[in-house]
Amino acid sequence: MDSFSTKVVVVGSGSSGISACFELYQRKVPFILLEKGDKVGGAGKFGAHGVFAINSQEQNKRHVKYGYRDAFNGLTNYNHYFVNGELLSRFLQKSGANIDRLSEMGLPVTVEQSEQKAHLDDPLVYHKFNNFNEKMANWDKLPALFTAAGNKVLLETAAVDVEYDNGLTAVIAQTKEGQKITIKTEKVIFADGGYCGNQMMLEQKYSDAAEFLNLGERKSDGRGIRIAQALGADTRHNPVLFAHGCAPSRTINPMRRESSVEALTNLPLLWLDQTANRFVNEDVVYDFAMWGNAAHNVNGKYYVIVDQATIDTFKKTTVGLEDTFERQFCDVGQTPKTTVGPLPNIQQDFDNAVKTGEVVKAGTLEELAQKLGLPQQALDKSIAKYNDAVEQKQDKTFLKPAAELLFTVTQGPFYAICEHCAILGTLDGVNVDRNCQPVREDGSPIRDIYVVGNNANGLYSDGYPSYEGIANGFAFVSGWIAAQEAIKSLN
Numbered sequence: 001m002d003s004f005s006t007k008v009v010v011v012g013s014g015s016s017g018i019s020a021c022f023e024l025y026q027r028k029v030p031f032i033l034l035e036k037g038d039k040v041g042g043a044g045k046f047g048a049h050g051v052f053a054i055n056s057q058e059q060n061k062r063h064v065k066y067g068y069r070d071a072f073n074g075l076t077n078y079n080h081y082f083v084n085g086e087l088l089s090r091f092l093q094k095s096g097a098n099i100d101r102l103s104e105m106g107l108p109v110t111v112e113q114s115e116q117k118a119h120l121d122d123p124l125v126y127h128k129f130n131n132f133n134e135k136m137a138n139w140d141k142l143p144a145l146f147t148a149a150g151n152k153v154l155l156e157t158a159a160v161d162v163e164y165d166n167g168l169t170a171v172i173a174q175t176k177e178g179q180k181i182t183i184k185t186e187k188v189i190f191a192d193g194g195y196c197g198n199q200m201m202l203e204q205k206y207s208d209a210a211e212f213l214n215l216g217e218r219k220s221d222g223r224g225i226r227i228a229q230a231l232g233a234d235t236r237h238n239p240v241l242f243a244h245g246c247a248p249s250r251t252i253n254p255m256r257r258e259s260s261v262e263a264l265t266n267l268p269l270l271w272l273d274q275t276a277n278r279f280v281n282e283d284v285v286y287d288f289a290m291w292g293n294a295a296h297n298v299n300g301k302y303y304v305i306v307d308q309a310t311i312d313t314f315k316k317t318t319v320g321l322e323d324t325f326e327r328q329f330c331d332v333g334q335t336p337k338t339t340v341g342p343l344p345n346i347q348q349d350f351d352n353a354v355k356t357g358e359v360v361k362a363g364t365l366e367e368l369a370q371k372l373g374l375p376q377q378a379l380d381k382s383i384a385k386y387n388d389a390v391e392q393k394q395d396k397t398f399l400k401p402a403a404e405l406l407f408t409v410t411q412g413p414f415y416a417i418c419e420h421c422a423i424l425g426t427l428d429g430v431n432v433d434r435n436c437q438p439v440r441e442d443g444s445p446i447r448d449i450y451v452v453g454n455n456a457n458g459l460y461s462d463g464y465p466s467y468e469g470i471a472n473g474f475a476f477v478s479g480w481i482a483a484q485e486a487i488k489s490l491n
Contacts, residue, residue, distance in 0.1 A: 001179075001180045001181065001182055002179065002180075002181045002182070003181065003182040003183070003184065004032060004152065004181065004182075004183045004184070005183070005184040005185070006030045006031055006032045006151075006152070006183060006184075006185050007029050007030045007031060007185065007186055007187065007490060008024055008029060008030070008031040008032075008185060008186070008187045008188070008189065008483070008486050008490075009031065009032050009033075009034065009159070009171045009183055009185045009187070009188045009189070010024070010031055010032070010033045010034070010188075010189045010191060011034050011158075011159040011171075011188065011189065011190050011191055011192050011223075011224055012034070012035065012036070012042060012190070012191035012192035012193055012220075012224070012453075013033055013035040013037075013040035013041060013042065013143075013153075013191075014041060014042020014043055014044045014045060014191060014192075014193050014217070014453065014475065015042065015043075015044030015045070015048070015453060015472055015475035015476045015479065016044075016189075016191040016193075016452040016453030016454075016475040016476065016478050016479035016482075017033065017035075017042070017189070017191030017192075017452075017453070017479060018040065018041075018044075018045075018105070018139065018142060018479070019101070019105075019475070019476040019477070019478075019479030019480050019483070020189045020191060020450075020452065020479035020480065020482055020483040021033050021142070021146055021151075021479075021483075022101070022104075022105050022142070022480075023479075023480050023483035023484060023487075024151075024483050024486075024487070025145065025146050025149055025151065027483075027487055028149070029483075029486075029487055029490065030150065030151060031146075031151050031152075032151065032152040032153075032154065032183055032185070033143070033146065033151070033152070033153045033154065034154050034157050034158060034159050034171075034173055035153065035154065035155050035156070035157065036156070036157070036158040036192070036219045037155065037156070037219050038155055038156050039140065039155065040139060040140060040142065040143055040153070040155075041136075041139055041140075042193050042217045042220070043193060043216055043217045043220075043424055043425055043454075043472075044472045044475055044476070045135070045136060045139045046136075046217070047215070047216075047255070047424055048129075048469070048471075048472040049115060049128055049129060049132060049328055049469075050109055050112075050115070050126050050127050050128035050129055050468070050469045050472070051095075051098070051099075051102070051109060051126075051127050051469045051472045051473035051476060052095065052125055052126060052127070052467055052468060052469040052470040052472075052473035052474075053095040053096050053098060053099050053111075053125065053127050053469075053473055054066065054067055054068060054070075054071050054092055054095055054096055054125060055067055055068065055095075055096035056095075056096040056097075056099040056100075056111065056127065057096070057099065057100065058099065058110065058111040058127070059096070059111055059124060059125075062111065062124060064111070064123060064124045064125075065123070066123030066124070066125055068092055068093065070123070071092050071125070071467075072088065072089060072092055074467075075088060075092075075459070075465065075467065075470075076088070078461075078465050078467075079459075079460060079461035079462075079465070080461055082238070082461035082462075083458060083459060083460070083461065084431075084432070084433075084434075084457070084458030084459070086433070086434035087432065087433070087434050087436075087456075087458040087459070088458065088459060089434075090434050090477075090481060091459070091473075091474050091477050091478065091481075094477050094480065094481070095473055095477055098473065098476050098477050098480065099127055101476070101480065102127075102476070105138070105142065106138035106139075106141060106142070107129060107135050107138055107139065108129070108130050109127035109128055109129050109130065110127065110128055110130055110332045111124050111125075111126070111127050111128075112124070112126060112127070112128045112332055113126070114126050114327075114468050115128070115327040115328045115330075115468065116286060116287055116288060116324070116327065116466075116468060117286035117322055117324060117327070118283075118284075118286040118287035118290075118466070119287070119466065119468060122468075125467070125468075125469075126468045126469050127469065128332055129332075130331070130332050131331055131332070132331065154173070154175075154181075156175060156176040157173050157174065157175050157176070157181065158173060158174055158192075158223065159171050159172070159173050159188070159190070159192070159223060159224070159227070160172055160173065160174045160180075160223065161227065162188060162227055162231070162449075163182075164231055164448075167447060167448050168185065168186060168187065168188060168447075168448035168449065169184065169185075170182050170183060170184050170185060171183045171185055171188050186448060186490060187448050187449075187450065187486040187489065187490065188448065188449055188450070189450040189451075189452060189479070189482045189483065189486065190224030190225075190227065190228065190449070190450065190451050190452070190455055191224070191452050191453050191455070191475075191479055191482075192220055192221075192223060192224040192455065193216075193217050193219075193220035193425060193453060193454045193455070194216075194220050194222065194225070194242075194425045194426035194427065194428075194429060194453075194454035194455055195220060195221060195222030195225060195426050195429070196214055196216040196217065196218065196220055196242070196423060196424075196425045196426050197214075197216070197217065197218035197219055197220045197221045197222075198220075198221040198222045201221075201222050202426075205239035206239060206241060206296075206300075207299070208296065208299040208300030208301070208421070209300075210300075211299065211300030211301040211420050211421060212300055212420060212421055212422075212423050213246070213247055213248075213249065213250065213253065213420040213421065213422045213423070214422075214423055215244075215247075215250070215253060215255060215422050215423065215424055216242065216423055216424045216425040216426075217425065220425065220426075220454070222429070224429075224430075224451065224455050225429040225430055225451075225455055228429075228430045228438045228446070228449060228451055228455075229430070231438070231446050231449065232440050232446060233430045233431070233438035233439065233440065233446055233449075233451070234430070234431040234438070234439055234440055234441045235429065235430055235431065235457075236431070236441070237428045237429075237431065237457040238428065238461060238462045239426075239428055239462075240426065240427035240428040240457075240460045240461075240462060240463060240464065241292075241296060241421075241423055241426060241427070241463065241464070242423055242424045242425040242426055242427050242454070242464050242471065243289060243291075243292025243293050243295070243296050243421055243422070243423055243463065243464060244288050244289060244292050244422055244423065244424045244464070245288045245291050245292055245324070245325075245422045246265065246291060246292060246295045246302075246419045246420060246421055246422050247262060247265060247419065247420065247422050248261065248262070248265065248353070248358040248359070248417055248418055248419060248420065249356075249358050249420075251356075251358075252265075252353065252358055253422065254266065254325040254328070257325075257329065259349045259352075259353070260314070260343040260345055260346035260349040260350070261346075261349050261350055261353045261358065261359060261417060263314075263323055263340055263343060263346075264304060264306065264314070264346075264417065265304055265417055265419055266285060266323045266324045266325055267285065267321045267323065267324070267340065268281075268282035268283045268285050268286075268321065268400060268404045269282060269304050269305070269306060269310075269407060270282070270304065270305045270306070270383070270386050270407070270409055271302050271303065271304055271305075271419075272302060272303050272305055272374075272379070272382055272416075273298040273299075273301075273302045273303075274298065274299060274301060274302070274374070275374070275375065275378060276369070276374040276375055276378035276379040276382055277378055277382055278382055278385075278386065278397070278398060279294065279297070279298050279302070280294045280398060281395070281398040281399055281400045282398075282400060282404070283400050283401060283404060285324045286322075286324050287466055288324070289463070289464045289465065289466050290466060291324075292421055292422060292423070292464075293463050293464075295419065295420070295421035296421045300420060300421040301418065301419065301420055301421070302419050303360075303372065303416040303417065303418060303419065304416065304417040304419055305368075305383065305409055305414065305415070305416055306407065306409065306414070306415050306417075307407075307408075307409045307410060307411045307412065307413070307414050307415070308411050308412060308413050308414075308415075309407075309408075309410070309411040310407045310409075311346055311347060311350060311415070313341075313407070314340065314341045314342070314343045314346050315341075315342060315343055315344060315346045315347060316341075316342055317341055317342055318339045318340070318341050318342060319339060319340050319341050319406070320338075320339055320403070320406075321339070321340055321404065321406070322336070322337070322338045322339070322340070323337070323340050326338075350415060353417075354415075357418070358417070358418055359415055359416065359417050359418065360372055360415070360416045360418065361413055361414070361415050362412070362413060362414050362416075363412050363413050363414075364412055364414070365379060365380060365383065365412075365414060368414045368416060372416055383409050385397075386408075386409065387408040387409060387410060389405055390405045390406065390407065390408045391408065393405055424471075425454050425471075426454060427454055427459070427460055427464060427471065428457050428460075429451065429454070429455040429456060429457060430451045430455055430456055430457060431457045431458070432450075432451050432456045432457065432458060433445050435450075435481065435482075435485040436450045436451060436452050436456060436478050436481050436482040436485065437449060437450055437451075437485070438450075438451050447489075448489070450482035450485065450486060451482075452475070452478035452479050452481070452482045453474070453475035453478055453479065454471065454475065456478060459474055
C-alpha cells in the first residue's frame with residue numbers, strides 16, 4: 001500500500017473542490033487533490049455557465065440595487081425558513097468577493113441578464129463565464145499550478161474511507177486499478193458532488209428515479225456523504241433534486257443540440273402526463289428549475305404531443321417561439337434568437353427518433369393511446385380541450401399566453417416525444433455548520449472534516465430554486481470557506 005503525507009486532502013475537483021485547492025495553494029498549505037475521473041472538473045466545469053453573486057464589483061459599477069437584504073430574505077422565504085441561516089448568510093456575504101477569485105483562477109465572469117426567458121426582468125445577479133470553452137481550458141491548467149507548488153493531484157483516484165480516532169489521522173484512497181493509498185493528513189474536504197451517480201441512493205429517495213435523465217456527474221456516488229454519516233454526521237433532510245429542464249434521452253438533449261426533436265421539446269407545445277392529462281402551463285419551459293420540478297411532480301415523465309401539420313410548419317417556416325436553451329449557449333454579449341426554424345431536417349430527425357423509441361408515432365389518436373398505454377377517453381378530452389384553447393386563444397385552465405397557443409393537434413400521423421425529468425445532480429446530503437463542518441444530531445461539529453458543494457444541506461428546503469447559478473456559486477464559496485476554516489484550525 002502506497003502512503004503519502006500532507007496537511008489537507010481535497011476530494012473532488014469540481015467547483016467546490018477546485019476552489020478549496022486554490023485557497024490552499026494561495027496560502028501555501030500543502031494538499032493532495034483526489035479526483036475520481038480522468039480529468040479535473042465536475043458539474044461546475046462541464047455544465048454550468050455561470051454563478052450567482054451579490055455586491056460584486058461589476059454589480060456595483062452597474063448600480064445594481066439587489067443586495068444582501070433582498071437575497072437573504074428572498075431565499076429564506078422561498079424555502080419557508082427550512083434553511084441554515086448562518087450558512088446562507090456567510091455564502092451570500094462572500095459571493096461578491098468570489099467573483100474576483102474566479103478571475104484570479106482564470107475563470108472570469110461578467111454580470112449579465114439571465115439565461116432564462118422567465119427571468120429576463122430579474123435583478124442582475126447572474127455572472128456568466130465570459131467564454132465557455134476558455135473556462136474549460138483554464139480549469140485544466142490549474143493542476144499544473146498546484147503541482148508546481150509541491151502539491152499532488154491524483155487522477156482516477158477516489159477516497160474510499162478515513163481513519164479517525166478522536167480526530168482525523170488518514171484518508172484511504174483507491175486507484176482505478178484497485179491499488180490502495182494511505183494519506184496521512186490532518187484535514188479532509190469532501191467536495192465530490194452529491195450522489196446522482198448512485199442509482200440505489202436515488203431510488204431510496206425518489207420514487208420516480210427510474211425515469212430521470214441523468215445529465216450530471218455520474219462519478220458522484222455519495223461516498224463523501226456516506227463517510228461523514230459513518231462518523232456520526234446528521235444526514236436528515238428532505239431530498240433535494242437538482243432538476244433542470246427535461247429531454248428525451250442522453251442523445252437528444254440540450255448538451256448536444258443535434259436534433260430537431262430536441263428543439264421542439266424546448267417549446268411550450270402540448271404536454272400530457274402519464275394519465276393523458278395536461279398538468280402545467282407549458283410556458284414553464286422557460287424556467288429550467290420549475291420545468292424540471294413540474295416533470296418530477298408527474299413521476300418524472302410526460303409526452304409532448306404534436307401532429308404532422310405542426311412538424312411540416314417547423315420544417316418550412318420560422319415560428320415565433322423562443323428555444324428555452326438558446327440563451328444558455330450564447331457567450332457574453334451575443335444576441336439570442338427568439339424564433340425557431342425553418343428546421344429542414346425535422347422529419348428525418350423525428351423518423352430516426354421513432355426508430356429508437358424516443359418518439360412514438362401513430363396514424364390515429366386511438367393507436368397513439370394504445371402504444372403509450374394511455375386512457376383513450378382522457379387523451380381525446382385533453383386534446384379536444386387544448387385545440388379549443390388554441391382556436392379561442394384562451395387557456396382557461398392553465399393560462400398559457402395567447403401568443404404561445406399556436407398549434408392544434410388534429411392531423412395525423414401523431415407524434416409523442418417521450419420527455420424525462422433531467423437532473424444535474426442532487427443537493428442534499430450532510431447537515432453542516434456555518435464553517436461547512438458536518439454536525440451530529442445534537443448540532444456538535446465533527447472536527448477535521450469539511451463537507452461542501454452538492455454534499456451539503458442548508459440552502460434549500462425541497463427543490464432547486466429559480467436563483468440562476470446559485471448551486472455553482474455556493475459550490476465555489478463553500479469550498480473557499482472550508483479551506484479557510486481548515487487553515488485556521490491548522491494554525
